[in-house]
Amino acid sequence: MTRRALLVALAHPDDETFGTGGLMARAVDEGHRVVIACATRGEAGEIADPALATPETLGRVREDELRGAAAVLGVRDVRFLGFRDSGMAGTAENGHPDALINAPAEEVVRRLVREIRDVRPDVVVTFEPGGIYGHPDHIAISERVTAAVGAAADPGRWPEDGRPHAVRRLYYVAIPRSALVEWRGLAQAQGVQWGFGDPGLIEKAFADDDIDASVDVSPWIQRKKAAVAAHATQLGTVEKMPEAFRDRLYAREWFVLARGDRDGELLAGL
Numbered sequence: 001m002t003r004r005a006l007l008v009a010l011a012h013p014d015d016e017t018f019g020t021g022g023l024m025a026r027a028v029d030e031g032h033r034v035v036i037a038c039a040t041r042g043e044a045g046e047i048a049d050p051a052l053a054t055p056e057t058l059g060r061v062r063e064d065e066l067r068g069a070a071a072v073l074g075v076r077d078v079r080f081l082g083f084r085d086s087g088m089a090g091t092a093e094n095g096h097p098d099a100l101i102n103a104p105a106e107e108v109v110r111r112l113v114r115e116i117r118d119v120r121p122d123v124v125v126t127f128e129p130g131g132i133y134g135h136p137d138h139i140a141i142s143e144r145v146t147a148a149v150g151a152a153a154d155p156g157r158w159p160e161d162g163r164p165h166a167v168r169r170l171y172y173v174a175i176p177r178s179a180l181v182e183w184r185g186l187a188q189a190q191g192v193q194w195g196f197g198d199p200g201l202i203e204k205a206f207a208d209d210d211i212d213a214s215v216d217v218s219p220w221i222q223r224k225k226a227a228v229a230a231h232a233t234q235l236g237t238v239e240k241m242p243e244a245f246r247d248r249l250y251a252r253e254w255f256v257l258a259r260g261d262r263d264g265e266l267l268a269g270l
């Protein structure tokens with residue numbers, strides 16, 4: 001078997017576990033190299049348990065949490081790009097000068113090009129362009145990673161930042177409408193409001209036919225749950241739901257092919 005490399009490039013600590021935790025654990029178990037690039041340290045998020053962090057320590061605590069979650073999944077190479085969490089849309093954090101959304105796009109793309117040329121991944125994964133539920137950082141990282149995958153292969157772009165590298169396939173993490181409908185129904189049966197706080201989420205979701213890879217990650221579900229638990233400052237609604245709900249939520253991961261050959265199987269020939 002050829003050992004391949006997978007680069008997962010997302011915005012905040014915990015993005016990697018929910019969208020790609022099972023995929024990464026599977027890739028590691030199959031002998032592939034997996035690297036996580038996280039644009040921010042989640043500095044602007046809410047703190048689930050005030051005993052664990054303060055707004056001042058949150059970034060450092062979440063860096064440790066991400067390294068812990070990654071270790072559970074078998075991923076040792078975690079890189080922080082050093083931008084600041086921009087916060088949810090419409091919050092004061094959006095205006096912070098160090099926020100990811102306020103960094104010049106070229107600066108973020110260049111940072112990612114350096115990582116791509118260093119890791120030299122066969123497959124790159126980031127968010128779909130809508131950012132799953134519209135978080136400004138999710139939308140930004142999707143755009144910047146997509147641009148960086150193109151630029152990394154171009155010898156004319158930042159030649160001093162590494163040897164050009166062509167990524168074979170770029171995938172977007174996405175959630176199909178049918179899954180969101182199912183989860184909403186399960187949550188309502190438990191009397192819980194759920195849906196990332198976005199009432200238009202289901203209408204905006206990807207149609208099931210637009211999903212290129214639907215990956216059954218149930219064999220890795222215990223590790224995925226342990227990785228979720230490692231993000232202790234972020235434990236929220238989902239973790240309070242019954243186990244059967246979480247098992248449904250975590251059992252599959254979905255991807256849309258943004259660039260490269262369609263083959264329907266994310267890691268086959270990764």
Ligand SMILES: [Zn+2]
Nearest residue numbers: 011012015135
């Ligand atoms: Zn996020």
